[in-house]
Amino acid sequence: MTRLLLGVTLERICKAVLLLCLLHFVIIMILYFDVYAQHLDFFSRFNGRNSSRAQSSNSSRPNGTAPSCGLASADPASSANRSGTEKPLPLCQEVPPGLVGRLLIEFNSPMSMERVQRENPDVQEGGKYVPPDCQPRQKVAILIPFRHREHHLRYWLHYMHPILRRQKVAYGIYIINQYGEDTFNRAKLLNVGFLEALKDEDDYDCFIFSDVDLVPMDDRNLYRCYEQPRHFASAMDKFSFRLPYAGYFGGVSGLSRSQFLKINGFPNEYWGWGGEDDDIFNRISLNGMKVSRPSGHIGRYRMIKHERDKHNEPNPQRFTKIQNTKVTMKRDGISSLQYQLVEVTRWPMYTNITVDIGKPPSRPARG
Ligand SMILES: *[C@@H]1O[C@H](CO)[C@@H](O)[C@H](O)[C@H]1NC(C)=O
Ligand SMILES: *[C@@H]1O[C@H](CO)[C@@H](O)[C@H](O)[C@H]1NC(C)=O
Ligand SMILES: *[C@@H]1O[C@H](CO)[C@@H](O)[C@H](O)[C@H]1NC(C)=O
Ligand SMILES: *[C@@H]1O[C@H](CO)[C@@H](O)[C@H](O)[C@H]1NC(C)=O
Ligand SMILES: *[C@@H]1O[C@H](CO)[C@@H](O)[C@H](O)[C@H]1NC(C)=O
Numbered sequence: 001m002t003r004l005l006l007g008v009t010l011e012r013i014c015k016a017v018l019l020l021c022l023l024h025f026v027i028i029m030i031l032y033f034d035v036y037a038q039h040l041d042f043f044s045r046f047n048g049r050n051s052s053r054a055q056s057s058n059s060s061r062p063n064g065t066a067p068s069c070g071l072a073s074a075d076p077a078s079s080a081n082r083s084g085t086e087k088p089l090p091l092c093q094e095v096p097p098g099l100v101g102r103l104l105i106e107f108n109s110p111m112s113m114e115r116v117q118r119e120n121p122d123v124q125e126g127g128k129y130v131p132p133d134c135q136p137r138q139k140v141a142i143l144i145p146f147r148h149r150e151h152h153l154r155y156w157l158h159y160m161h162p163i164l165r166r167q168k169v170a171y172g173i174y175i176i177n178q179y180g181e182d183t184f185n186r187a188k189l190l191n192v193g194f195l196e197a198l199k200d201e202d203d204y205d206c207f208i209f210s211d212v213d214l215v216p217m218d219d220r221n222l223y224r225c226y227e228q229p230r231h232f233a234s235a236m237d238k239f240s241f242r243l244p245y246a247g248y249f250g251g252v253s254g255l256s257r258s259q260f261l262k263i264n265g266f267p268n269e270y271w272g273w274g275g276e277d278d279d280i281f282n283r284i285s286l287n288g289m290k291v292s293r294p295s296g297h298i299g300r301y302r303m304i305k306h307e308r309d310k311h312n313e314p315n316p317q318r319f320t321k322i323q324n325t326k327v328t329m330k331r332d333g334i335s336s337l338q339y340q341l342v343e344v345t346r347w348p349m350y351t352n353i354t355v356d357i358g359k360p361p362s363r364p365a366r367g
Helices: 002-039 041-045 050-058 076-086 113-119 150-166 186-200 257-262 276-286 318-328
Strands: 139-146 170-178 206-212 213-216 250-258 300-303 339-348 351-356
Touching: 002 113, 076 276, 113 150, 139 150, 139 186, 150 170, 170 186, 186 206, 186 339, 186 351, 206 257, 250 257, 276 318
Parallel strands: 139 170, 139 206, 170 351
Antiparallel strands: 206 250, 213 300, 339 351
16 A cells, blocks of 8 residues: 555656656757857848847957847947937937027018028928927927018018027928908917918927017027916017016917917907907916916017008907907807918928908997
């Protein structure tokens, strides 16, 4: 009885030893082939994983760094070039290193579109640009409400393209050209610009709204979006480099995509000059946001002097309208926008979006 039990136990031990031997053999074989693969160069040539193996046999490699297992190898010297253009660019620095600070801005020397083009050869068709040496943190659509100001546009492009390039963002320039000769409507044109820019490229995450006659005097005034809606033109020459009043939001401003949608975009019902920027300021405050600005010495702007445009007379209703923003902003905005697209043309330095936005509703004459 005990003898039988001993026999069974012995048999089990033998089986276990045999299994261990088999396992040992397999492991040895795997190790053997790995070493074999590393030492015989020709083997790696048929291996598909060509370059790293071939180079690991280079005698100039420092001792003691030989790869233990081909896959994990690749020192910087040999991988730098191999991965070449596939290697992701570093993120652009928060504060771009190539800024120059205060700029001399003047509008006396004649300016031609040919010259602007010649001086900005790396701007792509439609006025688009992407930094070649780093990965931009934001993609910015710059929207300019426009009519009959070709002369100003040339100066604006001449100054802005080099500034924006130094600021290391991806950007596109869009002029939103009001079709016809009816009363101008800046805010409605900007609403159109928001939608049309996104139709052009759906990954814009920042929108900057600039008048065509305003050029910053300092490139540290970074054209991008911030935690809060941004007012860039905090010190314009025509206001003696001061804010005309605390709630001023005119000239150049910027909102991220979500900030813009949160306030239902801009009002569509401000025809003629004035008021729409105050309405936008109200929308921002009423939605619990706060306007941010650059400091006075960085937010300086030059304005190109001009006569007031025809069909952009001061809007007499503007003072009463801005008192009703809280009521009107829900129904009047990007959600209620209507317009007819007339034409989109991509020029070398900008994209021209011409749009028919209609005319102000006729109202009974007041007696
Ligand atoms: C292996 O390297 C040679 C030259 O080093 C190259 O011509 C060949 O295309 C490479 N083959 C593979 C599979 O990478
Ligand atoms: C080894 O590397 C050096 C420099 O990295 C290079 O000049 C040399 O041609 C390489 N030799 C072989 C056999 O790849
Ligand atoms: C690498 O090893 C060789 C021979 O083993 C030796 O002659 C050489 O000096 C060593 N090089 C380094 C950098 O240690
Ligand atoms: C490899 O690197 C050299 C110098 O760093 C560079 O001139 C060359 O263009 C690179 N080649 C590729 C394919 O990236
Ligand atoms: C934009 O396009 C419209 C319609 O073709 C044209 O009348 C206008 O002159 C263009 N403006 C600019 C600045 O390109």
